[in-house]
Amino acid sequence: MAATVELVGVEKRYGVTPVVRGVSLKVEAGSLLALLGPSGCGKTTTLRLIAGLEQPDAGTISIAARVVDGPGTRVAPEKRGLGMVFQSYAVWPHRSVEQNVAYPLVLQKRSRDEIATRVAEALGWVRLGGLGERMPQQLSGGQLQRVALARALVANPSVLLLDEPLSNLDVSLREELRGEIAALRARLGTTTILVTHDQGEALALADSVAVLRAGVIEQWASPSVTFHEPATAFVASFVGGANVLEGHAESGVFTWGNLRFSLPDELKGISGRGTLAVRPESLEVSVDGDGPRAVLAARLFAGSFVEYRFSVGDAVLRAIGQPIESAQPGALLRLRVLRAWFFATP
Amino acid sequence: MRSKGVAGLLFAVIASFTIVPLVTLFARSSGDGWLSVVASPEALWALRNTLLTAAGAAGFAFFVGVPIAVVLERTDVPWARAARVMLTLPSAIPPYVWAMGWVALANPRAGLLNLVLGPGTLDIYGVAGIAFVLGGAGLPLVVLPTSAALARVDSSLEEAARLSGASVWRTLLTVPLPLALPASLSGTALVFLYSASSFGAPYILGVSASPPTPTLTTRMYSEVLMGADGLHRAAVLSAELVVLAVGVLALNAVLSRSNKAALSLSKGFTRRPLPLGRARIVVTATITMIICMIIILPLLAVFLTSLEPNWGQLKGLGFSHWRAVLSNARTVSATVRSIVLSVSAAVLVTGLGLAIAMTRRKWLETMGDAVFALPGTVFALALLVTFSRDVRFIAFEQVAFVVALGNTLTLLLIAYVAKHLAYGIRNLGDGFSQLDPSLAEAARLGGASVGRAFVDAVVPQLRGPLTTALMLTFLTCMTELTVSVLLVPSGSEVLGTLVFELQSYADPGAAAVIACAFVVMVIVMMIGIAAVSRPRRALGAP
Numbered sequence: 001m002a003a004t005v006e007l008v009g010v011e012k013r014y015g016v017t018p019v020v021r022g023v024s025l026k027v028e029a030g031s032l033l034a035l036l037g038p039s040g041c042g043k044t045t046t047l048r049l050i051a052g053l054e055q056p057d058a059g060t061i062s063i064a065a066r067v068v069d070g071p072g073t074r075v076a077p078e079k080r081g082l083g084m085v086f087q088s089y090a091v092w093p094h095r096s097v098e099q100n101v102a103y104p105l106v107l108q109k110r111s112r113d114e115i116a117t118r119v120a121e122a123l124g125w126v127r128l129g130g131l132g133e134r135m136p137q138q139l140s141g142g143q144l145q146r147v148a149l150a151r152a153l154v155a156n157p158s159v160l161l162l163d164e165p166l167s168n169l170d171v172s173l174r175e176e177l178r179g180e181i182a183a184l185r186a187r188l189g190t191t192t193i194l195v196t197h198d199q200g201e202a203l204a205l206a207d208s209v210a211v212l213r214a215g216v217i218e219q220w221a222s223p224s225v226t227f228h229e230p231a232t233a234f235v236a237s238f239v240g241g242a243n244v245l246e247g248h249a250e251s252g253v254f255t256w257g258n259l260r261f262s263l264p265d266e267l268k269g270i271s272g273r274g275t276l277a278v279r280p281e282s283l284e285v286s287v288d289g290d291g292p293r294a295v296l297a298a299r300l301f302a303g304s305f306v307e308y309r310f311s312v313g314d315a316v317l318r319a320i321g322q323p324i325e326s327a328q329p330g331a332l333l334r335l336r337v338l339r340a341w342f343f344a345t346p
Numbered sequence: 347m348r349s350k351g352v353a354g355l356l357f358a359v360i361a362s363f364t365i366v367p368l369v370t371l372f373a374r375s376s377g378d379g380w381l382s383v384v385a386s387p388e389a390l391w392a393l394r395n396t397l398l399t400a401a402g403a404a405g406f407a408f409f410v411g412v413p414i415a416v417v418l419e420r421t422d423v424p425w426a427r428a429a430r431v432m433l434t435l436p437s438a439i440p441p442y443v444w445a446m447g448w449v450a451l452a453n454p455r456a457g458l459l460n461l462v463l464g465p466g467t468l469d470i471y472g473v474a475g476i477a478f479v480l481g482g483a484g485l486p487l488v489v490l491p492t493s494a495a496l497a498r499v500d501s502s503l504e505e506a507a508r509l510s511g512a513s514v515w516r517t518l519l520t521v522p523l524p525l526a527l528p529a530s531l532s533g534t535a536l537v538f539l540y541s542a543s544s545f546g547a548p549y550i551l552g553v554s555a556s557p558p559t560p561t562l563t564t565r566m567y568s569e570v571l572m573g574a575d576g577l578h579r580a581a582v583l584s585a586e587l588v589v590l591a592v593g594v595l596a597l598n599a600v601l602s603r604s605n606k607a608a609l610s611l612s613k614g615f616t617r618r619p620l621p622l623g624r625a626r627i628v629v630t631a632t633i634t635m636i637i638c639m640i641i642i643l644p645l646l647a648v649f650l651t652s653l654e655p656n657w658g659q660l661k662g663l664g665f666s667h668w669r670a671v672l673s674n675a676r677t678v679s680a681t682v683r684s685i686v687l688s689v690s691a692a693v694l695v696t697g698l699g700l701a702i703a704m705t706r707r708k709w710l711e712t713m714g715d716a717v718f719a720l721p722g723t724v725f726a727l728a729l730l731v732t733f734s735r736d737v738r739f740i741a742f743e744q745v746a747f748v749v750a751l752g753n754t755l756t757l758l759l760i761a762y763v764a765k766h767l768a769y770g771i772r773n774l775g776d777g778f779s780q781l782d783p784s785l786a787e788a789a790r791l792g793g794a795s796v797g798r799a800f801v802d803a804v805v806p807q808l809r810g811p812l813t814t815a816l817m818l819t820f821l822t823c824m825t826e827l828t829v830s831v832l833l834v835p836s837g838s839e840v841l842g843t844l845v846f847e848l849q850s851y852a853d854p855g856a857a858a859v860i861a862c863a864f865v866v867m868v869i870v871m872m873i874g875i876a877a878v879s880r881p882r883r884a885l886g887a888p
Contacts, residue, residue, distance in 0.1 A: 077505070078510070090502035094525055107511040107516070
């Protein structure tokens, strides 16, 4: 039942504001694509376009090799055979858990016995067996989320769409459900598209990640490539939280404002204006090592490591490392770039 | 405590013009032979007509109002805002004006529609006509609460249904409709009550019907005209009507309790209209047609009637009636009387409402609401029975003072104030509950006395509710008929009773002129109320 999903040159404007600008993507049958980006990047709109809840202004969308949106073609959302979990869960408050989950099957006019069997099965998948009679008001946030998931999966959809499914849950529940979604997907093999602003979620669950910014795909690759080989400074900063320094490189030295960093060996050869992306863990903090000095603005203890924040001009530099006893706010500490990516300004 | 004393005083004043007369009325109705009155064929006929017209009106308002509200609130139908504004109009204009419009449109002999469709095609007189006119007039009572409930439904609930395979229409039926249903049903119950309590429309459309179709209220009026025996029979019928009203209100209370269930479980609330697609044109046309039929057509008919030289004659249209009516001494004195009464009532209602809101006594508010829900005919009859000279009222010592009220405009004013006290209490109660007490406290700390702080810091915040209460009471009293028709002293008509007289017995053209003036006044006042009640953005909010 798993289907491919393909977008070619999809565009969407709200009024004059472009929201999605020429997105092309392909999701292989049975794989999971994560649409990752900050709020307002067009990821949810892209998902809603695939769902048929919005209509593209240009481009084509195909599901299982059938064009559902394209010149002269528009398939209504209810005829696309999809399952969707909404950010707000959208569990109907006037229907019991069972009635919520059974709804897609009722619309398919399945027999009563079949509906009962399949609803019980779907509730089993999300570990809600025995709660079928409950009304949504009697459930916790995590349980509502599971109801929404069971409802999206019960009719065996060709594609499962997840719109920030975990963002309304608290941290421990989020971890737990993330694991469950991964296990469930492995078992059912449904093609899945996940919208999230949480890079951890995207990297943990996805087979491929598309990072969006202002309606454009910045990088579309596997999680490991996205993390280790960011295509743009934005991807480096959004995935992995790199510091983004705009400056000038010349003979092994990168000048950023008043600070002059000596570049790591693999970047010795670069020159010209560009952006240096440095992950916090690649920025070494020391009291009397090499590198330029900066004023420590804050020191945040995070258990196994310490995060240091330096304010340099209007910008904030983040570094992660081991605790240094003498490093109190106001202290002058030395910074050294251990690893970085350089993106030359075109 | 001082506030306790104030609350007690307010209670005593209000009770002596509400509870005491009602108790007197029921004491009067429970005399000998009440059963024979209730079981008499005339009374049963009136009860049947009341039940049928009220149920018909409620059904009409439900089956027309709920689909309109769902479509306007949840889909991409065009001009939804304009339609919503239009749909507040029917209940703002007194029902007898709609009845007058429909008499001009669909009386069997010379109705304008019958001129087009052939004589006798439509007959607005009788049970069906009354139900239709009252249902149309009561439409906002269903549309407004249904729309309010629908506005709280998150769009993702509908989108989830569509992703589950439901079409747009199926989605509307399975998600927003059941969620708004308790509110709709509660509104429908109010239409039933509103119709059962109505007097003008059933009188205009019932008396000339063949066979004559009296309802409980119009029957009570006829009985009162017959004198002392009639008064007793009317008292019995009013008890019957009150039992009906209490039953409906109890049902409504149950419904509004279930309405409190959370409508949306979601956090990030979004609203996106469902696309109607190709059906959009048909839906738009249907809604336009309904609005035309219920609102525009009857108002046009009233206007046309005011231009006709003789009733039902379309030749020689002109403003002869307008000139005659506007220069008529009877009209002028009725207008002056109505304005004086309405302004006084508005000021008293607002002042008492303010006082009651400040005592923050829930039971005083409930008392105001209860009188408002009481059928006007019953309330007027209670005052009539209690304060007319015929009745010895022996419970208190102040009898001499009380008796003097019979057959005076003062009693009519008291009736207006007591009946519409809810406007003051509701508006100012809501205003007070939203009041920021720190503003008055800041004024006190700045050196203001209690009174000065109230005037400087509290009253400006209440400008919206104060204006709304004033205008709403003024508007309602200017066009009031149900209470006035029983309490107005002979020879001193008010505008409502003048229109009623002219329409029923003398000159519908002249009645139409005043009705047109009413409509203009209602529209102007509603624009005014909308302007003052527009929520002001709180400081600091985005």
